Amino acid sequence: MEGVLELPPNVVLRAEDLSVVYKMPRGIARVVDRVTIDFRVGRVTAIVGESGSGKTMMASALMKLVPYPGKIEGRILFRSDLLGGVVDILKLSPKELRIIRWREIAMVFQGAQNSFNPTIKIKDHFLDTARAHGLDEKIALEKACKLLELVKLDPERVLESYPHQLSGGMKQRTLIALSLLLDPKVLILDEPTSALDLISQKVLIDLLKDIHERYHMTMIFITHDLPLIAGLAHYVAVMYAFKVVEFGPIDKIIRNPRHPYTVGLLKAIPPLRGELRFVKPIPGSHPDPVNPPPGCRFWPRCPLATDVCRKVEPKMVEVEKDHFVACHRWEEVEVSKLWT
């Protein structure tokens, strides 16, 4: 390995120039395209975007779990305690990856219903995980009970149940308990609330908040629902067309968005309270990964697009402390005037 890898003390995981590439008969699809993003220690970062914007792919790439035949390019730097220092996840051997996965970075995949083995009891899911990662079974069961209590489930009942005997919300909470079994320091959650109803959604969000307050874990939360994570996230990365177009603290993203896409996203959500305006979705559709538009990818749908936007790809600039945006005309973005 050339030189010693370094990360600033407040960053635990960093993706540098990360791309996920699929070669297909009709062309090369870059489903994540040169994304650079930092995940801060002990903070909750939400990745928000439309379906098909590459957010799940990016999260999978962080654990080197991209489905075949996808190729990952770039670097993923991670501060690992078990491997002693900062490592590049993409260069690790399968054995080293095995050490990191679940024990240091755990992921809760989309669709809890399908993440369980329907033929074994919940208890055996916990034991399986413990065995695979060298944790004593007795300790594992004790811990499982504690974690299940933490997610407001009755351990005695749940451990002896088969997955089909639990409701969707209960399965999702069990899955979160399972992902915490080995005390990971980074938890990646991929749309954990999709297919859950309102109350179970909120229960889950409140739980994650409790867990975060208790363990100060770094969380990466992937969702298409920005209001959902408003009370939970500290940072938001907005993805559009396989790139991060805006990144910053949630207060700044919601109160002072600088990318026209973010503004459109915020304005497309009907408000729960207050005055009811006519809400309009962003016109047009999301680009194809094989042949994205040149220049800024958002220009075909953007009301501010000029010639520069059509030709030159905008770079990420820091518009205020910690707040980054990739737009040529960010200075002219006025929330009240756009998308009316």
Add this chain to the structure above:
Amino acid sequence: MDVNEVPLLEVRDLKVHFVIKKRIGGVKGVVRAVDGVSLKIRKGDVIALVGESGCGKTTLGKAIAGLVKPTEGTILWKGRDVWKMYREDPKGFFEYKLRVQYMPQDPYSAFNPSKTVFEILCTPLLKWKRVTSRAECIDYVLKILSDIKVTPPEEYIFRYPHQLSGGERQRILFALITSVEPDVVVADEPITAVDVALRVDLMNLMLEYWERRRVAYVFISHELASARYITEKTGGKIGVMYLGKFVEFGPPRAVIENPLHPYTQALVDAAPELDLEIARKKRLRLREVDIPSATNPPKGCRFHTRCPYAMDICTEKEPPLIEVENGRYVRCWLYAKR
């Protein structure tokens, strides 16, 4: 609106129970999916049914559309009992079924995957004689597609459902349902499977159609902000359901900004909001997270097992649905006379 006018559709004390049978004879239990609901739908009324999964909103929607036979109670279509009509006047029953359309939950499985958009859209047109020939049908389908802004329509008519995006599929489903010009559309969670940013797209389409034809909607959703959007734009009502019954019913703004029933309060607490100050403070105040089973609903008020304000009377007697203000109903002992 004339109070004495016969409503388009009236639901009187409707009950839909499903019997769970044991493998070898006998009854294991009864799921009381809908357990005593009354409702009137007039021309152009918009009613949003909200509640958790398992509260019976989908079953109520299906019963309104005549897809499930009620166990007790009646559904009146223009004053005539629907299920009596089914036995005695099949023609009248089909007229009702045509005029009340059900829009299924999942746009992915609603279409036959081996038929093109054109074939899907022209089947009801030919069946109900909206058009007489296939040639005329093409023009009609092209018009429908450009009406719902699926453009260019020529490109879409020969596509298969899997070649459409989620949003397009939903628009086409809506076009299919409205192509027979119904008076009542029961839309079952139409926006749940769609990205948050695209949800208003379908709702705007529904609103546009409402403006044009004053169709009545029964909009089933568990999402309060959307329920508010569609009802407030049309002067409709929100009905909150819990274990087969209405617990609160009223105009959207009042229900959301001043929820009376503790369950409605929980739903409002659970609804995501963009206002950061509110979002960071909001916490659920339920004693129990999970909904009890509808097979064996709690005695007394059905919500008492989870209610933060439960009193002694709540465990014994079921509260009546009372009108607290004009057009605003709530079923809770906090407001009812004991």
